[in-house]
Structures are given as structure tokens and as C-alpha cells.
Amino acid sequence: MADFEIPETHEFPVIPTVMEGVMSHSAPYVAKAEFQEQLGFPGGGGELIEGWKEVFLEKLGDMLGKYRSLQVFMDICVKCGACTDKCHYFLGTGDAKNMPVARQDLLRKVYRRYFTFAGKYFPKLVGAVDLTEEIIDEMYSYFHQCSECRRCSVFCPYGIDTAEVTMAARDILSHIGKGQKYSNEIIGKVYKIGNNLGLPERALADTLEGLEEEVEEDTNVKVRFPMDEKGADILLVTPSADFFAEPHVDGLIGYAKVFHAAGVSWTVSSKASEAANFGLFIGNYENMRQISLRIRDAAKELGVKRIIFGECGHAWRVAYSFLNTLAGPWDFLDPNYPVPQHILDFTSDCLDRGILNIDKSENDWMTLTFHDSCNIARATRIGSYPGSQFTIPRKVIKAVCNNFYDMAPETIHDATFCCGGGGGLLTDDLIELRIKGALPRMEALKNVIEDKGVTHMAAICAICKSQFTKTLPYYGMTMDQIVSVHQLVSSAIILEGQGDENEADADTEEAA
Numbered sequence: 001m002a003d004f005e006i007p008e009t010h011e012f013p014v015i016p017t018v019m020e021g022v023m024s025h026s027a028p029y030v031a032k033a034e035f036q037e038q039l040g041f042p043g044g045g046g047e048l049i050e051g052w053k054e055v056f057l058e059k060l061g062d063m064l065g066k067y068r069s070l071q072v073f074m075d076i077c078v079k080c081g082a083c084t085d086k087c088h089y090f091l092g093t094g095d096a097k098n099m100p101v102a103r104q105d106l107l108r109k110v111y112r113r114y115f116t117f118a119g120k121y122f123p124k125l126v127g128a129v130d131l132t133e134e135i136i137d138e139m140y141s142y143f144h145q146c147s148e149c150r151r152c153s154v155f156c157p158y159g160i161d162t163a164e165v166t167m168a169a170r171d172i173l174s175h176i177g178k179g180q181k182y183s184n185e186i187i188g189k190v191y192k193i194g195n196n197l198g199l200p201e202r203a204l205a206d207t208l209e210g211l212e213e214e215v216e217e218d219t220n221v222k223v224r225f226p227m228d229e230k231g232a233d234i235l236l237v238t239p240s241a242d243f244f245a246e247p248h249v250d251g252l253i254g255y256a257k258v259f260h261a262a263g264v265s266w267t268v269s270s271k272a273s274e275a276a277n278f279g280l281f282i283g284n285y286e287n288m289r290q291i292s293l294r295i296r297d298a299a300k301e302l303g304v305k306r307i308i309f310g311e312c313g314h315a316w317r318v319a320y321s322f323l324n325t326l327a328g329p330w331d332f333l334d335p336n337y338p339v340p341q342h343i344l345d346f347t348s349d350c351l352d353r354g355i356l357n358i359d360k361s362e363n364d365w366m367t368l369t370f371h372d373s374c375n376i377a378r379a380t381r382i383g384s385y386p387g388s389q390f391t392i393p394r395k396v397i398k399a400v401c402n403n404f405y406d407m408a409p410e411t412i413h414d415a416t417f418c419c420g421g422g423g424g425l426l427t428d429d430l431i432e433l434r435i436k437g438a439l440p441r442m443e444a445l446k447n448v449i450e451d452k453g454v455t456h457m458a459a460i461c462a463i464c465k466s467q468f469t470k471t472l473p474y475y476g477m478t479m480d481q482i483v484s485v486h487q488l489v490s491s492a493i494i495l496e497g498q499g500d501e502n503e504a505d506a507d508t509e510e511a512a
């Protein structure tokens with residue numbers, strides 16, 4: 001199945017034997033000139049641009065001045081080693097440079113050489129190195145073996161955030177002609193078409209129409225999936241995977257049923273038909289801002305009162321942490337609601353108010369566990385109180401399912417393991433890294449399958465769902481064992497009038 005070895009799973013995480021350079025061959029394709037330029041980066045076409053060294057150092061100098069956290073992270077690591085075994089890519093590959101501290105050092109040793117007194121005059125004493133093409137290649141490879149999940153920062157006594165170092169390094173690399181093909185092409189599609197998948201407006205409209213028919217066939221209730229509907233209360237901003245791929249689309253059906261049952265009007269926008277914001281992954285503020293502004297424009301044009309985000313991990317991080325800075329102020333929205341709001345917060349509130357008619361037994365054929373997505377777990381809240389990013393998803397799952405068990409405590413909540421495909425790494429040119437990086441989550445899942453009879457894992461992130469669909473078969477499970485949380489809601493919710501016609505038909509047959 002694979003031309004690399006699939007790591008063995010164990011009952012407890014095993015710290016692998018350290019292997020120097022075992023993943024040095026792993027690097028994503030470099031973006032072509034046209035995909036660099038549409039994002040405001042210099043061409044390069046896979047090659048370093050002329051004067052790349054000066055541009056690199058100038059950009060690093062700029063960032064050190066602008067982002068004090070980066071300067072601090074470059075200076076304060078004491079090499080305590082607490083982070084070394086916390087990264088899923090190190091645990092899955094054993095490559096020494098996948099230890100978070102070693103990853104940071106790729107940038108730190110250049111920083112020391114050019115920006116510190118000791119590094120300028122006594123480079124060998126402080127581990128400082130000259131900036132060479134070999135160092136750039138190494139950075140390109142290993143900064144694309146970090147999913148920016150921030151697990152390591154939870155365990156670092158100084159709170160050093162390797163994800164922020166990775167983002168800075170990727171942004172600098174983009175500025176010298178070494179942008180990543182996958183992320184940059186996707187951002188280009190968002191600018192041109194409105195979403196990551198390049199789904200044009202007509203195709204999106206057809207898909208939504210098809211979903212209306214499908215739900216009506218299933219339930220005998222006309223649940224609407226509106227697009228570009230002016231005056232709707234809610235603008236739903238959701239990952240484009242929700243529009244067609246399994247298990248994502250089942251989640252979208254779930255949101256629509258909840259909106260229907262709650263009696264609120266909503267719409268998606270053809271202009272902002274994407275929640276994802278890959279500007280975060282490439283560490284580039286300007287692109288992150290431009291992507292976010294589409295949502296502002298759509299909300300204004302449609303005259304909505306509220307914005308709700310669907311199930312997407314990094315999109316929620318950008319929305320929760322940065323949307324106001326990037327695209328605010330949002331003073332034209334209704335101040336009675338959170339700006340923005342997570343779909344789980346909305347559903348949880350509907351459950352609290354008793355307006356959803358739920359039959360939990362519809363999900364009895366499954367036993368669930370829940371994967372905390374890293375961006376949500378370590379960078380956001382879903383409700384208004386601390387820890388709501390952990391409690392609200394579990395509360396909703398338990399409200400619609402009878403059988404639920406958590407995975408081991410050291411693998412959930414803020415210690416959750418990344419799925420292995422986040423941070424702009426969900427591309428087939430990195431499949432070996434993705435499969436190996438999924439090891440810790442696969443281990444924890446297998447353990448809860450064996451101990452508790454779990455059959456399915458629910459998630460609230462489009463990247464996690466896509467990554468697990470791909471990963472599960474490599475570890476002896478099946479791709480349909482990953483489900484959307486709102487897919488569970490969708491199965492359990494009983495809409496007013498649901499099945500009436502079928503019952504009427506049955507009554508008529510009986511009478512006959």
C-alpha cells in the first residue's frame with residue numbers, strides 16, 4: 001500500500017530511536033512563479049530569487065522588530081528538552097529535526113549568526129551558521145514537517161511557540177521564491193473563484209439544490225440550503241469540503257436541519273464560500289487579511305445580522321482570534337450575538353433551549369470518541385467560558401448519542417495530537433509525513449476501540465476529517481470511521497413533519 005514503512009502502534013506512546021535525517025527527503029512541491037506572484041511574492045519558479053540572501057535577512061530583521069514574540073522565542077530557549085518528544089512528527093518519524101527545539105534551531109542558528117554579537121564574532125561557540133542554499137533547503141523541508149499545531153508549546157516551560165517560528169520561516173521562504181505550491185495555489189483559487197476547491201458559483205448552487213432534494217426525500221421536510229439570500233439573519237461560512245465530500249457534507253446537512261428546527265433564516269455566500277484561510281499556514285498577514293475581507297464584503301452585501309462558522313479547525317482559529325483585527329469592526333452586525341459564532345455554540349444553545357427534537361437511538365449503532373482539533377483546542381473557545389472548546393463538542397455529541405468514550409487523557413483537550421495533515425500539509429506530495437505523523441492519534445484511537453468498543457471518531461475540522469479518511473486504512477481501520485459532529489446531530493434530529501407522508505402511506509396501505 002505504501003512505499004514507506006507504516007509505524008507500529010503501541011498501547012502507550014513509545015519514544016522512537018533518534019534517526020538523523022531520515023525525513024530529509026520530504027519536502028512539498030515549490031510554487032510556480034504565477035502562483036507566487038498572485039499572492040504578492042516574487043516569482044522564483046522553484047529557484048531562489050536573485051539577492052535571496054539579503055532579502056532573507058532583511059525580512060527576518062523586519063519580523064524580529066515587528067513581532068516581539070519571535071525575537072523572544074529566538075533568545076529564550078534553554079534547551080531543557082521538554083518539547084523533544086511532544087511532536088507527532090518526531091514520534092512518527094524519529095527524525096531528530098522533527099523535535100520542536102531542533103526545528104526552531106534551523107532559524108535560530110541563522111538568527112544568531114547575523115543578529116547577535118556572539119554569533120557574529122564567535123559563531124561556533126553559539127551554534128551559529130552562515131546562511132547557505134543547503135540551510136534554505138533544510139528549512140524548506142523541515143518547516144513543512146510542522147503542522148503548526150502548537151502541542152509542543154503547551155509543554156515548553158517558556159511557552160515557546162514553534163508554530164509561530166514555522167510561520168515566520170515559511171513567510172520568509174515565500175519572499176525568496178520558495179513558496180509552497182499546495183497552499184499558494186489554494187489561496188489563488190480563493191481569490192479567483194471564492195473557495196479552496198475552485199467550485200464555481202453555478203456548481204455550488206447545483207450542489208445546494210441537490211442537497212435540498214436529498215433531505216426532502218429522506219425526511220419529507222423541505223429544509224432549505226440558500227445561497228446569496230439577501231436579508232437572511234445568518235451568514236454561514238463553512239469549509240468548501242462541506243459542500244460535497246463525505247463525511248463533511250453530512251455535517252452541512254446537520255447545520256441546515258438545526259437552522260430549520262430553530263426557525264432562523266440563513267444563507268451561504270458565493271463570494272465567501274470558504275471558511276478556510278491558508279494565509280495562516282503560510283504565515284502571511286496580508287494574505288490572511290485579504291481572505292478574511294471576503295467575509296466582511298459578503299456579510300455587508302447580504303445584510304446579515306450574524307456570522308456563524310461551520311466545522312473547520314484553523315478557520316475557527318483565524319475567525320476567533322483574528323477576524324476583528326483583520327476585517328473588523330463588525331459594528332454592522334447584531335451585537336446580541338457573538339461575532340463570529342461557532343456552529344456548535346449555536347446548536348448547543350438550541351439544545352439548552354429545548355427546541356431540538358432528538359432521538360439519540362438513531363446513533364445507537366455507533367460508539368463514538370472525539371478528536372479535539374488542535375487549532376480549536378489550543379487557540380480558541382467555542383462558547384464564552386474557558387474550556388468551552390472541550391466541553392461544548394462533547395456535550396453536543398452526548399446529547400445526540402448514547403455511546404461515547406474519550407480517548408486517553410494525555411491525548412485529548414489541550415494535549416491533543418494533530419491529525420498529521422494540518423498547517424498546509426494536506427497534500428499528496430507529503431503523504432509519507434502525513435501517515436507517519438498520524439501515529440499518536442491512531443494509537444490512541446486503536447486503544448479506545450479495543451478497550452471500549454468505539455466504532456467511530458467524530459471531528460469538527462475539515463482537514464482532520466480529510467486526513468483521517470486517508471490515514472485510517474493505513475492503520476487497519478476504515479475511512480468511514482471518521483464522522484462530522486453535525487452528521488451525528490443530523491441523524492438524531494427529528495424535524496417537525498418528518499416522515500409524515502411515509503406514515504400516511506403506511507396507514508393507507510394498512511387500511512387497504
Ligand code: SF4
Binds near residue numbers: 087088089145146163
Ligand atoms: S507546532 Fe506541532 S507540528 Fe510543529 S513542532 Fe510543535 S508539535 Fe510539532
Ligand code: SF4
Binds near residue numbers: 078081155
Ligand atoms: S521546551 Fe522550550 S525551552 Fe525547552 S528545549 Fe523545547 S523550546 Fe527550548
